[in-house]
Amino acid sequence: MDKTKGLMEILRHKRVAAVIRFGGLFGLALAVFAMVLLVFGQNPFRAYADIFRATLGSSHGFSEVLVKMIPLVLTALAVAIPSRIWLINVGGEGQLFIGALFATWGAVNFTHLPAWLMLPWICFLGFLGGGLWASISGFMRAKGWASETISTLLMNYVAILLVSFFVFGPWKDPESANYPQSAPFPDAAILPSLLDSRIHLGALIAIAGLLLFYFVMTRTRWGLEMRAMGINQEAARRNGVSTNRYILLLMFIGGGMAGLAGMGEVSAIHGQLRPSLSPGLGYMGFLISWITMGSPLGIVAAAFLISIITAGGDILQMTHRIPAAAIHILMALVLFVVLARSTGKKGGK
Amino acid sequence: MKINPAPLLSFRGITKSFPAVLANDHIDLDIYGGEIHALLGENGAGKSTLMKILYGFYQADGGSILVNGQPVQIRSPHDARGQRIGMVFQDFILIPALTVAENIALFLSDLPFILDNDAIVSRIENISERYSLQVKPEAPVWQLSVGERQKVELLKLLLADARILILDEPTRSLAPHEVIGLFQVLANLRRDGYAVVVITHKMKEVLECADRITVMRRGKIASTLLGAEATENTLVSLMFGKAVAESPQRRGESPPEEGIPFLELKGVSTQPEGTGIGLKEINLTVRPGEIVGVAGVSGNGQRELGDVVLSIEKCARGTKYLGGQDATRWSVAQVRNSGTAFIPEDPLGMAAFPWLSVQENMAMSDVSRYARHGGLSMDWEAVRTDLQASLKRLGFQIPPFYVPLGILSGGNIQRMILAREMAHNPRLIIAFYPTRGLDVQSAVAAREVLLASRDAGAAILLISEDLEELFSLSDRLAVMLRGEIVATSAPRDITVQEIGYLMTGSKGEGAERG
Ligand SMILES: Nc1ncnc2c1ncn2[C@@H]1O[C@H](COP(=O)(O)OP(=O)(O)OP(=O)(O)O)[C@@H](O)[C@H]1O
Numbered sequence: 001m002d003k004t005k006g007l008m009e010i011l012r013h014k015r016v017a018a019v020i021r022f023g024g025l026f027g028l029a030l031a032v033f034a035m036v037l038l039v040f041g042q043n044p045f046r047a048y049a050d051i052f053r054a055t056l057g058s059s060h061g062f063s064e065v066l067v068k069m070i071p072l073v074l075t076a077l078a079v080a081i082p083s084r085i086w087l088i089n090v091g092g093e094g095q096l097f098i099g100a101l102f103a104t105w106g107a108v109n110f111t112h113l114p115a116w117l118m119l120p121w122i123c124f125l126g127f128l129g130g131g132l133w134a135s136i137s138g139f140m141r142a143k144g145w146a147s148e149t150i151s152t153l154l155m156n157y158v159a160i161l162l163v164s165f166f167v168f169g170p171w172k173d174p175e176s177a178n179y180p181q182s183a184p185f186p187d188a189a190i191l192p193s194l195l196d197s198r199i200h201l202g203a204l205i206a207i208a209g210l211l212l213f214y215f216v217m218t219r220t221r222w223g224l225e226m227r228a229m230g231i232n233q234e235a236a237r238r239n240g241v242s243t244n245r246y247i248l249l250l251m252f253i254g255g256g257m258a259g260l261a262g263m264g265e266v267s268a269i270h271g272q273l274r275p276s277l278s279p280g281l282g283y284m285g286f287l288i289s290w291i292t293m294g295s296p297l298g299i300v301a302a303a304f305l306i307s308i309i310t311a312g313g314d315i316l317q318m319t320h321r322i323p324a325a326a327i328h329i330l331m332a333l334v335l336f337v338v339l340a341r342s343t344g345k346k347g348g349k
Numbered sequence: 350m351k352i353n354p355a356p357l358l359s360f361r362g363i364t365k366s367f368p369a370v371l372a373n374d375h376i377d378l379d380i381y382g383g384e385i386h387a388l389l390g391e392n393g394a395g396k397s398t399l400m401k402i403l404y405g406f407y408q409a410d411g412g413s414i415l416v417n418g419q420p421v422q423i424r425s426p427h428d429a430r431g432q433r434i435g436m437v438f439q440d441f442i443l444i445p446a447l448t449v450a451e452n453i454a455l456f457l458s459d460l461p462f463i464l465d466n467d468a469i470v471s472r473i474e475n476i477s478e479r480y481s482l483q484v485k486p487e488a489p490v491w492q493l494s495v496g497e498r499q500k501v502e503l504l505k506l507l508l509a510d511a512r513i514l515i516l517d518e519p520t521r522s523l524a525p526h527e528v529i530g531l532f533q534v535l536a537n538l539r540r541d542g543y544a545v546v547v548i549t550h551k552m553k554e555v556l557e558c559a560d561r562i563t564v565m566r567r568g569k570i571a572s573t574l575l576g577a578e579a580t581e582n583t584l585v586s587l588m589f590g591k592a593v594a595e596s597p598q599r600r601g602e603s604p605p606e607e608g609i610p611f612l613e614l615k616g617v618s619t620q621p622e623g624t625g626i627g628l629k630e631i632n633l634t635v636r637p638g639e640i641v642g643v644a645g646v647s648g649n650g651q652r653e654l655g656d657v658v659l660s661i662e663k664c665a666r667g668t669k670y671l672g673g674q675d676a677t678r679w680s681v682a683q684v685r686n687s688g689t690a691f692i693p694e695d696p697l698g699m700a701a702f703p704w705l706s707v708q709e710n711m712a713m714s715d716v717s718r719y720a721r722h723g724g725l726s727m728d729w730e731a732v733r734t735d736l737q738a739s740l741k742r743l744g745f746q747i748p749p750f751y752v753p754l755g756i757l758s759g760g761n762i763q764r765m766i767l768a769r770e771m772a773h774n775p776r777l778i779i780a781f782y783p784t785r786g787l788d789v790q791s792a793v794a795a796r797e798v799l800l801a802s803r804d805a806g807a808a809i810l811l812i813s814e815d816l817e818e819l820f821s822l823s824d825r826l827a828v829m830l831r832g833e834i835v836a837t838s839a840p841r842d843i844t845v846q847e848i849g850y851l852m853t854g855s856k857g858e859g860a861e862r863g
């Protein structure tokens with residue numbers, strides 16, 4: 001017991017060292033981006049101050065960061081859950097679109113439903129849509145027909161085209177002359193906001209998703225079986241774990257998470273279905289899950305960081321007239337930092 | 350044999366501790382050029398750890414290593430190779446899709462920018478001639494048997510100019526004739542002044558081939574003796590501090606040939622998959638209270654036989670009965686839940702989860718038994734109780750339950766798998782090489798537990814290449830060749846030699862057809 005205590009201490013020291021290194025590298029990334037700002041003829045101090053004020057420095061800014069985090073956490077879960085058994089789900093984007101499509105169908109066709117029925121109804125549909133879309137890839141993988149990596153990626157394009165088809169065609173709102181968008185959601189189908197801000201019910205769904213994910217992985221028999229499969233699939237099969245069932249199930253649940261993200265965006269943010277629903281939220285979620293190796297706390301931290309950076313990009317574009325793409329430089333720099341930190345780590349949790 | 354006066358390699362006061370154990374405790378050991386030095390010791394004694402320190406996988410906490418009398422720093426396998434030290438691992442690190450020559454070329458440090466295949470092939474042929482390490486340089490590695498792959502590993506080290514060769518349990522998965530071949534090669538190497546260190550648990554090999562024998566016990570050197578002076582008894586008492594119980598013997602008479610078989614295969618055939626082999630028209634019965642031994646050179650369908658019983662592989666034709674029920678289309682989980690234990694040939698690859706804890710590994714063999722609240726939680730208390738009871742029954746030392754299984758020694762992992770599979774009074778036991786990697790005492794314990802289970806009414810299918818083990822445990826023997834059962838017989842009606850012929854297909858008659 002004494003010896004394990006000693007070990008914990010070293011770990012803690014190692015963690016301290018890691019935090020210092022991380023902080024240093026992060027500072028370096030900010031410094032490099034400051035030079036980029038200088039090249040654009042901007043005062044980096046003022047730019048950073050503006051970004052800070054618009055994100056962490058005010059309660060409104062902070063709430064906006066949280067709003068941005070909601071779909072990112074959900075799409076990250078969409079990748080993290082199947083990744084427990086080494087399934088690579090690159091299809092978060094498409095699953096998000098199909099989730100939004102299903103939710104829209106439910107919202108605009110059942111306008112008479114009261115909110116207490118309508119909200120669970122569109123949540124269910126959003127989950128189902130994303131889940132079914134991902135299950136197609138899961139099924140092909142379980143049958144050994146196609147790798148889920150390729151099929152989920154290709155199906156992103158199909159999903160986006162499908163949404164375009166509906167909003168340009170049959171579902172186009174006659175009221176909105178030329179815009180390709182669906183009829184607006186009835187009030188009952190708008191996720192209620194929390195704390196008098198734009199933070200919506202999706203935040204609670206994301207938190208519940210994270211907690212459930214953590215609980216299932218660490219406490220339950222299914223978590224044990226999934227961790228076992230993730231370590232040695234061959235041995236899991238010989239111990240009677242039905243691997244194909246888990247492939248289908250985890251792809252369905254993962255896709256469902258992305259579908260919930262799509263439902264949240266279309267209901268609480270846009271209020272109607274548009275082809276511009278997502279600026280690559282699904283891909284961003286993939287990135288987050290991948291760099292954090294699917295750890296629940298890591299997902300929250302990374303989603304937070306990325307939300308601040310994207311919010312910062314909006315600020316720079318609006319107040320400093322810097323092209324929005326410039327913020328991708330900062331994003332890339334920060335990713336380098338995160339990746340540098342996580343080299344050589346493998347397996348484990 | 351001529352031993353050079355100065356040791357080629359010396360360990361001085363090597364100490365290494367892991368969180369829970371002192372794996373090496375002030376080890377002093379000299380290895381000379383021109384000797385075969387055997388390293389013996391019970392499971393977990395610290396043999397592999399010492400060799401991994403030498404090869405740069407672990408850093409010693411204290412002590413030094415001298416090569417040719419000079420102290421050297423070895424921080425990585427790369428450093429070790431620089432000191433002309435080479436190691437053959439239990440799990441070979443060859444790339445199956447590449448040829449022998451390509452695999453060897455990849456390992457060489459002086460690899461030119463443009464591969465000169467012919468030059469490498471001729472170097473391989475030179476060396477393989479000299480040490481009777483015959484392999485075809487153009488053959489892709491996936492076609493090779495375990496014994497041949499081992500030869501490739503040795504060739505790799507020789508071409509890379511190693512002088513000190515370490516082999517960690519090289520004979521573990523070799524057939525008897527391959528073992529003889531290996532030791533011939535090692536004798537040739539000794540002649541040319543190489544230092545060869547061999548870790549093994551097999552007494553006979555050690556006594557036949559080793560010039561000197563070092564016995565390790567609980568991280569310390571118990572003694573080093575000359576091979577000529579050692580006897581099995583002295584070695585065993587050095588290893589365990591006491592004499593080992595005699596190996597249990599098969600009961601005198603065969604069991605009555607009646608009762609419903611627990612396992613019955615009727616005309617079972619399978620489709621060959623990948624590099625595997627298809628089963629052809631297998632008819633086999635195993636009754637409760639009976640051990641049926643399957644002899645055969647590995648790769649003749651034994652793995653497929655186990656997989657068919659376990660439902661990992663589907664029957665293309667024929668029927669399978671378990672406990673009298675048609676189980677042809679059962680899932681693996683159904684077969685497992687009907688009381689089937691499975692001890693595979695390669696526990697790390699096929700049964701264990703190295704990053705899960707010891708108790709989680711235990712729970713994996715029967716998750717439903719330990720799941721509570723419909724799966725929302727697990728009863729770890731029950732898992733620990735069962736595991737402890739099973740380990741006690743086998744007389745195995747009880748490891749900490751929270752550590753990842755992967756940090757246990759090779760033999761201790763095999764012990765855990767045995768304990769896990771024997772924990773729930775299985776009705777059918779499929780056991781591949783159940784004593785592989787176990788020290789002599791644990792091997793005896795494992796055999797005793799198999800016999801006790803048989804006496805308690807379990808049906809046992811025992812697959813092994815070790816004919817001695819098969820003869821001493823089995824009530825009936827079956828011989829497999831190219832996916833078929835070519836003969837079945839009671840052990841007293843057939844000789845080891847006849848079985849040997851049947852296994853290699855050099856003589857088809859001599860036993861009643863199955
Ligand atoms: N990486 C590790 N972390 C913690 N403990 C370890 C580690 N590697 C080995 N050990 C422990 O050190 C001890 C010695 O292990 P080692 O593998 O050297 O035994 P061994 O003599 O090779 O046994 P075997 O005959 O079973 O292979 C064991 O108790 C093992 O659990």
Ligand SMILES: [Mg+2]
Pocket residue numbers: 396397398758759760
């Ligand atoms: Mg070992």
